[in-house]
Amino acid sequence: MLWDALFDRVSEAAGAPADQCKLIFSMLVSFPLASIFVRLPASRPNLAHLFSLVVSTFFLWPFLGLGRGYLHLLISSAVTYVVVASVRSKHMPWIVFVLTMGHLTVIHIYRTLNSIPTSTIEISGSQMVLVMKLTTFAWNVHDGRQKIEDLDEGQKATRLTQLPGPLPFLGYCFFFPSVLVGPSFDYATYNALITKTIYDAPVPDADPTHTKRFKGRTPHGRRRVAYLHLVIGLAFLAIFAVLGARGAYSRILEPTWYTWTLSTRFGFVQFAGFVARTKYYAVWSLSEGACILTGIGFNGYDPKTGRTLWNRVRNINILSIETAESxxxxxxxxxxxxxxxxxxxxxxxxxxxxxxxxxxxxxxxxxxxxxxxxxxxxxxxxxxxxxxxxxxxxxxxxxxxxxxxxxxxxxxxxxxxxxxxxxxxxxxxxxxxxxxxxxxxxxxxxxxxxxxxxxxxxxxxxxxxxxxxxxxxxxxxxxxxxxxxxxxxxxxxxRVPKSKVPLQVPEVTLSPPSPIAQEDASANATHPTEEDDSNDADLEWVRHDLQSKTKGGVPFDAGLIDDFLEGVETPRAGTPKPKDD
Incomplete structure (x- = not known):
């Protein structure tokens, strides 16, 4: 292809394989594409499904050269849809699980037998993400066929009482910001994004009559959080590019290992572990940022501060990993x-x-x-x-x-x-x-x-x-x-009541379920798109600052992030929209 020569030059300059450079470029170009996607009207859902399908097809087939792998994804998706639609047995989700995992295992075996290194970009990563989506979809449909009193709260929120059509299903499977490295999510969340009902979470301490006028509007804070993830991803990508070779675990296997002192060996193991994590921090931060920019990351409002939350599809919590005490x-x-x-x-x-x-x-x-x-x-x-x-x-x-x-x-x-x-x-x-x-x-x-x-x-x-x-x-x-x-x-x-033993660390809520049940999310109501943000009315009572506040109410960074991202946010009430937005 025409772009192969360009990425060969980029590969030489960056010191990284050309296919990895293409992967990073695909994730970066997902950001401007996400800004287009979020503006697609809820009244034309098929346009959004086709948008994702076309972009993902371009990424996988002509750009990354994974045409055969792309066919594998289509086959897994088609087989799953047929099984879910035709099998009414309680074993249906397990059938899908066995088929999709079996297909994935064949791909893994092929990669292992042909000694394809994990650093090579091939289809197994996308297939792994798809397996999560397909098996989740099968269980969601299964839950929709059960008595609601037999389900827990998460299953109630994600159950599907009606089977979506083939095009919406493919739009879900090939959602472009997550098709390469994830994250995965349930169909109800995807459908809520397409219909704009994902933004209908109640605003703390807000007048219900006032809130009703802004249903379907993209809340404040989306761009800020998305671009912060972009910066974090690029920062960790740079760290891995500089330290990746020095911190490779393969150095433990070299003869020079025995020339190091015990303290140096122990320290290197800790250094290698951190360097290895930076690669995952980079790609997951980039993919999550693009997902947030489409709006699918919206997770309601902090009940205490009123700030918008964008962690619905969070795939990694870097601070918690590096400071984990258990x-x-x-x-x-x-x-x-x-x-x-x-x-x-x-x-x-x-x-x-x-x-x-x-x-x-x-x-x-x-x-x-x-x-x-x-x-x-x-x-x-x-x-x-x-x-x-x-x-x-x-x-x-x-x-x-x-x-x-x-x-x-x-x-x-x-x-x-x-x-x-x-x-x-x-x-x-x-x-x-x-x-x-x-x-x-x-x-x-x-x-x-x-x-x-x-x-x-x-x-x-x-x-x-x-x-x-x-x-x-x-x-x-x-x-x-x-x-x-x-x-x-x-x-x-x-001092610790024995009735409380065993004591458990409180459950960490990784990703709260979709607040919109499927039967509500599938309503045919039309909601305004983000293009309406040019109006002089916005969710002005919601102030999203990424920083925590001190007692004096001043951000710990003295407002530097606010100043840096000035003009890229959803305009507040009374703020004229920039001409180039």
Whole structure:
């Protein structure tokens, strides 16, 4: 193609493969395309579906050269739609699960047998995203055929009582900002975006009669948050470009490893883990930013501050990952939309009705995650080890954490609050700091297998790290199994009511379900588009600042971000719209 020569030159200048440069370009061009998409009128939904389908087709086929892979996506989508439409059995979602996962596994096997490196851009990444969408869609249709009293709140919000047509279904499957690397989401959320009902969340402390006039309007803050994600993504992309080769886990396998001191080796493992994460921080921040710019990230309003929230399709929480004090917080903050899929479509679905999920469901979920990632041994070594760490973390929260809680606490403290001086409880903060250190060093240990993949590489790397995480796991499990659990249970301080044991870290809400049920979202009401934002009326009572406020009400950055992004936001009431907007 004409653009191949251009990207060959970009590849030489950037020192990165041409296909990776094309991927980044596709994600960047999604931003201006998203600004067009958000202006498509709700009265013409087919136009929006076609827009996504055409853009995704261009990205995958002529631009990235994945024509054969694109056909795989179409086949998976078509087969799923036929199965969902024709099979009324309660086993229908599992049939879709087996078919889509089987198709994905064939692609993974092909990649492994042909020794295609993970750095090469091929179709398996898009197929992984599609598997989440298709299986979620199947369960949503299944839930729509059940009695509503048999469903939980999340299932009620995402159930589909009517099967959408083929074009809306394909628009959902090939939603262009997420077709390459995600994130995934349910069909009800997509339909609410197309019909503009996604913006109908109630505004805190607002006059209902006043709010009604602005239904369907794009709330304030969309561009600001989207462009912030763009900046964050580009920043982490630059870090990975500079440090990627220096921080590669493959350096552990080199002979020079033995010339380093023990402290240098340990420090390098932590450095390599951070560098590896920056690649994911970059691509997920870029894709999430483009999704937010289409409006699909809108998640209502903060009930306390009235600020707009744009975390509906959040895929990563960088701050929580880097400061995680428990494995629960870590896993909840990493690849969030995949975690939502595993939780809602695997973990919960494997749990018999009326019973609580246990270790069997947890380990099955981790194995499913490994299976979804690929067939390379490193995935299974990494996820089984992560499953053991997660199980160990639950026991620590249940039997050790109560000893460090503040006097009179019942375990309702925030699961991952940043340490602040003066410490309200020094013992608890010490526990948190130790927990943070343990989470980070074990994460960086496990991640080596996730990236090296080959069994011999993983075993060699772990042996050169002296198996430190596995030793920690073995010692801790041995302690709990040989009477430690019973001894700790007896000594739990009386300040924590024993009726509250086991104490659990409060559930982290990864992504609240769509507030608009399908039967409401499919209403044929026509809503104004964002082009109406030129009017002198906006949601003026909603002030979205990305920054927290000090007691004096001044942003901590002294308004620098506000000044930098001046004029790119939705105009407020009384503010004339720029001529070039």
């Amino acid at each position: 494995f629960k917080v870590l896993f909840d903050s990493w690849n969030c939309r995949t975690n939502v899929w595993l939780r809602d479509q695997v973990y919960k679905r494997l749990t018999p009705k009326g019973k609580k999920p246990g270790s069997v469901q947890s380990m099955a979920t981790f194995v499913t995650s490994a299976f979804w990632h690929g067939v390379d041994p490193g995935y299974y070594l990494a996820f089984v080890t992560a499953g053991l760490l997660s199980s160990l973390g639950r026991q620590l929260r249940r039997y050790v954490r109560p000893y460090f809680l503040p006097l009179g606490s019942e375990g309702a403290a925030k699961p991952n609050s940043m340490p602040r001086w003066p410490f309200p409880n020094l013992a608890k903060r010490t526990y948190d700091v130790v927990g943070w250190v343990m989470v980070q060093i074990n994460l960086n240990y496990v991640a080596s297998a996730f990236l090296l993949l080959r069994a011999d590489y993983c075993i060699t790397a772990w042996s050169r790290m002296y198996w430190y995480s596995h030793i920690i796991i073995a010692v801790a499990i041995g302690f709990f199994q040989l009477g430690g659990r019973r001894w700790l249970r007896k000594g739990i301080p009386p």
